[in-house]
Amino acid sequence: MSETLPILKIGDTLLVALQGDLDDAAVVRIEEQLTQEVARVHAAGVLIDVSGLTVVDSFIARVLARVVAMIRLLGAQTVVVGISPAVAITLVELGVPMGHLDTALNAEQGLALLRRLRAAADHGSDR
Amino acid sequence: MTAGLAHPAVRTVEIATEADLIRVRQALRAASEQAGLGLVDSTKLITAGSELTRNILTYATGGRGTLSVEQVRALGRNGVRGTFTDSGPGIPDVDAALTDGFSTGGSLGLGLPGSRRLVDELTVATSPSGTTVTVVKWGR
Ligand SMILES: Nc1ncnc2c1ncn2[C@@H]1O[C@H](COP(=O)(O)OP(=O)(O)OP(=O)(O)O)[C@@H](O)[C@H]1O
Ligand SMILES: [Mg+2]
Numbered sequence: 259m260s261e262t263l264p265i266l267k268i269g270d271t272l273l274v275a276l277q278g279d280l281d282d283a284a285v286v287r288i289e290e291q292l293t294q295e296v297a298r299v300h301a302a303g304v305l306i307d308v309s310g311l312t313v314v315d316s317f318i319a320r321v322l323a324r325v326v327a328m329i330r331l332l333g334a335q336t337v338v339v340g341i342s343p344a345v346a347i348t349l350v351e352l353g354v355p356m357g358h359l360d361t362a363l364n365a366e367q368g369l370a371l372l373r374r375l376r377a378a379a380d381h382g383s384d385r
Numbered sequence: 386m387t388a389g390l391a392h393p394a395v396r397t398v399e400i401a402t403e404a405d406l407i408r409v410r411q412a413l414r415a416a417s418e419q420a421g422l423g424l425v426d427s428t429k430l431i432t433a434g435s436e437l438t439r440n441i442l443t444y445a446t447g448g449r450g451t452l453s454v455e456q457v458r459a460l461g462r463n464g465v466r467g468t469f470t471d472s473g474p475g476i477p478d479v480d481a482a483l484t485d486g487f488s489t490g491g492s493l494g495l496g497l498p499g500s501r502r503l504v505d506e507l508t509v510a511t512s513p514s515g516t517t518v519t520v521v522k523w524g525r
Contacts (some may be wrong), residue, residue: 281403283403315439345428347425348428348432
């Protein structure tokens with residue numbers, strides 16, 4: 259695993275792709291980097307692509323949920339994209355609560371969802 | 386898939402640090418491929434293995450244990466068996482530990498019951514001198 263996480267910035271949206279078989283230290287490192295980057299660039303939206311992850315166990319799922327909560331506290335919206343059918347089935351059967359995450363099939367739909375979430379947030383409604 | 390190809394009978398992975406989670410997943414993935422498990426089944430098995438490894442890291446003495454992975458075959462089906470062994474303090478109440486939401490570690494308590502849902506067979510043998518959790522996933 260590379261030590262630095264490539265975080266792409268397009269406008270006020272950050273894009274990050276998680277890849278490979280991540281150990282816990284890597285997952286926590288990514289969480290910190292991403293949170294810091296959101297604060298540093300005042301991002302309004304974050305797209306996390308998990309399609310490159312081979313396994314999402316309860317720890318990784320919990321960190322994902324936690325990073326989304328932290329990013330929300332920083333005033334930005336997060337959409338998680340690319341949860342594969344195998345990972346989705348596994349997470350549901352395992353019983354990891356992920357229902358509160360905003361998810362989309364792929365990056366394109368994820369960006370569209372981000373726009374809608376932000377429009378809703380801008381109009382002061384809390385969904 | 387070639388008939389007569391030698392199977393490495395048992396592969397063991399020592400569990401001692403979080404980095405071993407990766408080795409556990411790799412061993413289970415390799416065995417799943419060898420047994421011809423589909424993507425969903427192998428993902429389930431690997432995820433269950435990840436949870437059981439975390440339990441060893443958290444609850445076994447010194448966070449140490451061993452995984453043995455082997456190919457199994459019955460009624461014309463191939464499968465993978467993973468045996469997670471530790472010499473920790475054991476699980477006093479297995480029925481409780483297999484219930485959703487039961488945790489002595491202040492966690493979600495879904496590792497054991499969730500793993501049971503993800504595999505075809507899960508058995509727990511435990512005593513004050515250690516715990517062995519055995520899981521089997523069969524191909525279709
Ligand atoms: N190898 C083990 N040795 C001793 N006790 C164990 C072992 N594995 C599990 N346990 C006990 O069984 C309980 C339930 O385990 P389970 O994995 O379901 O939940 P958890 O580890 O507490 O939480 P989670 O897995 O959701 O993070 C644990 O809290 C612990 O008391
Ligand atoms: Mg557990």
